[in-house]
Amino acid sequence: MRSTSRLALFFFAAICLCQSCGRKPDVREDFVTSPNAQIGQSYPMVNSEGRVRVCIHAPYALSVKLDICAVKYPLRRVDGGLWIGESAPLDEGFHYYQIQIDGASMPDPSSLYYYGAGRWGSGVDVPSPDQEIYEVRNVPHGQVREIRYWSDTKQSMRRVNIYTPPGYDQSQSKRYPVLYLLPGGAENEDSWIQQGHLAQIMDNLIADGKAEPFIVVTDNCIMGHPFDWEEEYDSIITEDLIPMVDSNFKTVPDNAHRAMAGFSYGGFQSKWTTMAHPDLFSYVGFFCGGILTVDELKDNQEFTDGIRLVFVSYGGNELNGSNVFGIDEGVDPRKETEALKEHGVNSVYYVSPNTHHEWHSCRRSLYRFAQLLFKTTT
């Protein structure tokens, strides 16, 4: 027993508690329950400054913290064994978080759970003005289908989620293009469905006449924990997944009707796959996931001739730092993307305002990318 140091910790915690009993005077008291709270729960809450407030019942704890966006915010002990507290104002968008109780990192028992950072855990959205892009509206809805299929490459069953657009089942003759869509590193095939709100974004775009109806296959190119590339992913997607989709769904099975995109590391994978298989894909998107340079085009004439769109996006706030995901220091992703046009490649660059390297940047990227897909070919 390290009772001396533990006793010291106790008294230290007691002092900290006494110092922080009052509510901070500068916090705007307009918190509302987040849509990321479980049914029947009041917390997590978010206020108009973008602060996240949590509340934990921990009657015998010495210290409880909210661990979000790489900062641990101490909670205040209030009546009834409750601890309550809030973060500083955070970037708009979706943030994974955890609760730290006496040094143990735990999911918040009041929040919904999302797969990211290599685990199922808590997540919360700081609202954006355009969150209606993924609102569940009373419009025709597509279906999200959980599919199990045999992978010869892996010699095992794999799981994938497939969005079929509204009306898919009603016509036997109509065939659809397909977008293959990947999450980021240490996320999985559920991430685009849950925190990505893929189905709601697509339903709304189609209802508003802004996107062609198409199928979206959302897979996982990362395996293991905390992070490990699926080394055989090229073979999985080209030899197992695409043939499975084309033989079980009403697709147009050619490269003019096939796109690929991904978030973060999923953007890297999308680049590798589409550049290695220009016979399979005509559209590619990197959502906060690197760029394509003119130099890379020069080595790949078949890709350059066939590609109909290269879409590159970043969260505005992630560009402020010196260490931008997938870009060497000093390289301007807008300039690199626009330079592609001079080589005959249709390119679009988008910056998501006020967001970082996270899912609201992704949702907005999908919202824009989807409107550009398959319009000239269907």
Add this chain to the structure above:
Amino acid sequence: MRSTSRLALFFFAAICLCQSCGRKPDVREDFVTSPNAQIGQSYPMVNSEGRVRVCIHAPYALSVKLDICAVKYPLRRVDGGLWIGESAPLDEGFHYYQIQIDGASMPDPSSLYYYGAGRWGSGVDVPSPDQEIYEVRNVPHGQVREIRYWSDTKQSMRRVNIYTPPGYDQSQSKRYPVLYLLPGGAENEDSWIQQGHLAQIMDNLIADGKAEPFIVVTDNCIMGHPFDWEEEYDSIITEDLIPMVDSNFKTVPDNAHRAMAGFSYGGFQSKWTTMAHPDLFSYVGFFCGGILTVDELKDNQEFTDGIRLVFVSYGGNELNGSNVFGIDEGVDPRKETEALKEHGVNSVYYVSPNTHHEWHSCRRSLYRFAQLLFKTTT
């Protein structure tokens, strides 16, 4: 600050810790990682006695417990800030659990999460000899579809999961019967998919030629938290859900091809719905969810004439107690169910060996009920 009582608690905890440093000598050391662990995690583990072992990193905690099956088992502090410990041998089957850290009830960060007990939280299976009934095999697989639809009754969107059998998309002309399947109280429309392994049970039964292919709609008749009946459920299912399913899926829309069943409170709801609407249903199942008596039949001639199967099941271990769910004390569910036959109603009674009021009893009940459905009518 209640520093005196907190200090007393600290010393009490210190004494308890010292007493429990060693591993209990009578625990069989053949623990293996549970399929309920998250990818990359070693815990929770289960041994051949049915003990559940968890491991939590909580370096500054005074007390950590495993809270499972209504008992709180203290964990032992070991090196590196880890706490480890196990339950007594538990019943076979699925158990919700939580971790208690200095009085805070939290999900286990290493486990997968399931909706039950009115919240998303941890769950773990103590294996049964017949768990292969829900193994993911390399056989033709159906699809689990997440559906959003408008409910006139609720004046809001509702969410439901629908299993379509293998081959559903391949034939435009084939039409299928439908089972409406409910979870228990404080569970939801995901419970049959996740802890219930509905799709795997159906895929395997169909692959083995033991069940007719049919559609399964799994809905939620309970709203709110911790528990509240969906008062308008009769109207939701008969006026909103069934018409939506019959107009969007390839069903045979008559009562000979429609069944309803549910777990626990969902069994009650299935009885109320089918007895109120014999024009809509011909098969009903109560999985650990009450019984039907001859007296109730006498009041409902249309139901008595039309019903093709009443299926009643219980977990063997829940019958050992004096307080059996949905039955008055002293009533024998087997006798009551068999008595239905004398009144011309086909009835089947099933007891799941070595399980309690939980999901393995349910899985086995579905496995048997499904084999009896729609055989005389398709």
